[in-house]
Amino acid sequence: MAALAKLKGQPTPAGQPHPANDQGQNTEGSARALLRFITCGSVDDGKSTLIGRILYEAGAVFDDQLTALDSDSRKFGTQGAAPDFALLVDGLSAEREQGITIDVAYRYFSTDQRSFIVADTPGHEQYTRNMATGASTADLAIILIDARKGLLPQTRRHSFIVSLVGVRHVVVAVNKMDLVGYDEAVFRQIEHDYRKAVAGLGFASIDFVPVSARDGENVTSLSALTPWYRGPALLPLLESVVVVAEAEVEAGFALPVQWVNRPDLDFRGFAGTVARGRLRVGDVVAALPSGRRSTIARILAPSGDVSQASAGQSVTVTLADEIDISRGDVIASVAHAPVVKQELRARLLWTGEAALREGGEFILKLATATANAQIVRLHHSVDIESYAEAPAESLAMNGIGLATLTLDRQLAVLDYARSRELGGFILIDRLSNQTVAFGFVETRRAQDKARSTAETGGAARAVLRLVGWRGAQERRAWFEAASWRLASCLFVAAAVALTTGQWALAAALGLSDTVLRPLLKGLHARLWARRAPPALYDGAGI
Amino acid sequence: MIQLSHLQKLEAEAIFIIREVAATCEKPVLLYSIGKDSAVLLHLAMKAFYPGKPPFPLLHVDTTWKFRDMIAFRDQTASRLGLDLIVHINEEGVRAGVSPFASGSRLHTDVMKTQGLKQALDKYGFDAAFGGARRDEEKSRAKERVFSLRSAQHRWDPKSQRPEPWRLFNTRKGPGESFRVFPLSNWTEKDVWDYIALENIPVVPLYFAAPRPVVRRNGAWIMRDDERMELLPGEQLETRMVRFRTLGCYPLTGAVESEAANLTDIIAEMRASRSSEREGRVIDHDGSGSMEQKKQEGYF
Known part of the structure; x- marks a missing residue:
């Protein structure tokens, strides 16, 4: 209230036109880049406790929520009379009863340095798909390892999924250090083991922090109990991580058409979110898969007519010519356009209850397009322990493999490494309507690349x-x-x-x-x- | 490359979700509950289909206990934007005399809101209903999908939710099944107010502080909005400077004492606040899993 009284004393800028969004946030010092991260680890590694602790320390827990936490802790808590921070995030009754995380929980908090969206993802193998979901939009992953247990199969699995969906930064939080007496040797051994395990996964950075989520050691400030640890505490580390920019887009742009807007006979617009690149009024574009060309006449953004728009913006464009375009088509620049394919080679993360088998037919959804797809060949599966490829005839739930799919129509796609929007897809079972796989398009085969460099001068x-x-x-x-x-x-x-x-x-x-x-x-x-x-x-x- | 701000990203995401529903569902409806989140949702829907109009009507499930200011604002908004507004009241509940005073908050909410909503969705055959819920509001909402599948009986099964990787929503459903769709899932209370200020979106005047007649009941300031609310022995009607952080049925919505009479002050007050916005909601305190239970029964 004191802060309020102080504010009231000042002349308020009420009634003045509000500054543009960007400036408004900058002047308040809150326009720090948003960091989206996920936490993953095995059952009982203490993920929810860690997130609860971070939220609490960052001041993102309100007084009335703390009161509720106190009464919940007495009812479900595992920490005796002390507050059990996991109960702040485990929102479902089944989770509270069993003391585990079942589903992805999204939390929002900010510090003076940065805003964060955190996905607390389940450790149990049965819910791996939920972990992959949380990872699919994350910039960074916190991988928890129980100091007493060291690396587990789940640790390797999670690391692989995180790399598969394109997360480039990893922070390994070695938790429950209190239970191993804050022993440096234990920490170093885990660091060594982990680096060795994920050497081939191509992470841009891997950091290690020894923590005790329960006691709050090395979470927001450095602990006196780990004088041998030279790095920053966990939260300051998250505040300072610089996310490597996605491979800088070539000039080509792509707009998957989501909705054809025809309010009257005079207006025919194509609405969607720009998947990549930048478009301008006057640009020559091709509609894929047909390849028909036209020119961009108008671009309508949420703020009104604009002369250009870029990746991430939702727009409605009109074209100079009447060409046939419907939902699922992609409007793209002529250079660096997505490739049009009717057969896809893709990595699959199988999430269905029933195993994948060759010949299976599914509904494929990629960007805004939908097609019928058949899995014609499963080339190999990837072993989660060794990351080695082995011939396989089927993939069970949580299995990962490389497959070829044929479609009943042509789709405009890009390699997943170049575009998550035009390279990521899901497969849906026709009968149950369940999502049975996440797919990652590979447009250039490894051997193709090898052959082309070897054979051509x-x-x-x-x-x-x-x-x-x-x-x-x-x-x-x-x-x-x-x-x-x-x-x-x-x-x-x-x-x-x-x-x-x-x-x-x-x-x-x-x-x-x-x-x-x-x-x-x-x-x-x-x-x-x-x-x-x-x-x-x-x-x-x- | 144009760098998008945090709010522009949220705006683009919400518009994408709204369009996705229009493109893939047969008969969507926007559940308009008149509050600030609904105001933002409606504003985004107008943008998503500009220069056309949203291809779906608004639905308000009226419990008959909303603030009078809310009802007036609702009717003004629908006519200002030229949109169809469907108002549904659970007449069975009215006939049975259900009210927050006579029946208690839990029964009142269940009959007038949850059952009322199900009746309306079934009556008109809507297969997708937009809601303004945010994940930061409440713990069980933090686990909610953007596209939340409900059975033909409108039940939510938290254990078999579909994964939503990237922005790929599986919009397939079986006969009788429907979706609750939450375009504001990733917004926080602060984002909502910042956006309202930025876009100059009209909101119900009850959000701004003014002298209002209130009584202290069960530790909350309850505004006496009409004669139906009888004073209990010892209760004294007072006029205080108050405002509301969330809006619902007036007997179930606690006011906060405040001097914040404009958007700038509201945003400043929210930053300094140490309690969550739902603190004033009586229904959330029926037990710690109560929101989840209500959601399973078909509540938004």
Whole structure:
């Protein structure tokens, strides 16, 4: 109330136009990048206790919630008369009774440095899919390890799933240090074991913190009980982590069409969230999978008409031409467009009760598109202990493998590493309507890449880069342009032959005319695409 | 690349969810409960389909005990935006004389709100209903999906919720099943007020402090909004500067003493507050699992 009284004494800016959102947050010093993280570990590692402790220490627990916690602790708690912080996050009755986390719980808190969304995810194997769900939108994962138990199969499994869904930063919280007497040797052994276990998973950073979630040691401030530990406490570490930017997007943009907006005969807009890149009014675009082209006429953002929009924004665009586009199609730039495929190679995380089998048919949902899919081949499964690939005929729940799926229609997709939006999908069982798998598209096969570098020389590779790989939009455009040149090159050749009589020269000129101009066009497209969004693509006089 | 602010990200996410429902469900409806969260939800729905109108009506399940200011605001809002508004009252409950005073908060909420909502959804055949609930409001809501599947009997099964990786929502459902959809899942109370201020969204005047007639009952300031509320022996009607952090049935909603009469003051007061917004809600305190139980029975 004292703070309130002080505020009241000041002239209030009420009635003034509110500053733009960005500025408003900046001036308050709260525009720190949002960090989304998940906590994962095995049953009883103390995840919920840790999150409850962080929320409590960060002041995100209100007085009336603390009062409720006191009475709940006496009823369900495992800490005697002391508050059991796990009860702050375990919201379901079944969870309180059993003292375990069943479902993902999302919590929101902020410190002076940063805002956080935390997904507290279940450790039990049966609920692994819920863990993968929490991880799918996270920037960082806290992996809990019980100091007494060391690495468990679940630790390796969780680490693998976290890397599979593309989380690049890991913080290993070695919990229950109080129960091993804050012994440095125990901590170092776990650090060593963990680094060795996840060496191949490609994390950008791995940090280790010795904590006791129950007693709050090394959670918000450094503990006197671990003088041998040189790093920051857990919360300061989370505040300071710099998230590596997603592989910087090429200039290409993609807008999966979610909803065709036709309020009247005069307006036909395509609404959706920009999946990647940036679009501008006047950009030439292709509708995928049809490949039909048009130009962006208007962009409507939540704030009104805008001249450009970029990844993450929800927009409605109108096009200059009446072309057939419906929900599930992707409006994309001509360069760096997603590839159109009717057969997908993808990693699958199986979440269904019934095991995956070859030949199974499912409904596939990718971005806003839906298709019928059949699993035609399971290439291998991935062993969760050794991360090694082994031939497999089926995948049980929580199994991970690589499969080929055929679709009943063409879809525009990207490699999952390039776009979570256009590379991540789910499979749905037709009868139960349950989500039975998470899928991660692999558009370029490892052996393809190997073969192309091995078989093609430097010059050929340069040409390939220019004309695009097989099936790529660039290559299609290139062939289109080359064939279109055919008529005029024949004319050039004929004219030269008739005037000079030298057939060889005529042929050479004609041929170079066919090849050079589209090549130059392609080169231009590449160059421009690398800089500003493509301005002029067609009709550039070739 | 344009860097999106925290609020712009939440806005884009909510609009995506709203459009996804319109595109995949047969007959959606927006459950409009008149409060600040509903105001934001409605504002986002208007944006999602601009320049068109949202392709679904508003539904208000009226318990007949809402503040009079709320009802007036509701009718104004629907006519201002030119939207269809369906008001449903559980007439059986009214005939049986159910009221917060005679029946207690639990029975009143169950009959007039939960049963009333189920009746309305069944009567009109809605297969998806938007709600303004947020995960930060209450523990069992923190575990709720964005697309929450309900059985033909409207039950919620917390143990078999579908995973929602990325922003991919499995919108398939069997005959009779329906969805409760929560576009504001990831918003906090602060986000809601910041957005209201930023977008200049009209809200019910009860959120702003004013002198109002209140009595102290069970440790809360209850506003006497009409004659139906009888004073108990020893109770004294007083006029105090109060406002409401959440709005529900007036006999079940505690006011807080406050001088905050505009958005800036409300946001400042919320920052300094040491209690959660649902503290004033009587129904949340019927037992620590009570919200979860009500949700399983079909409550939002």
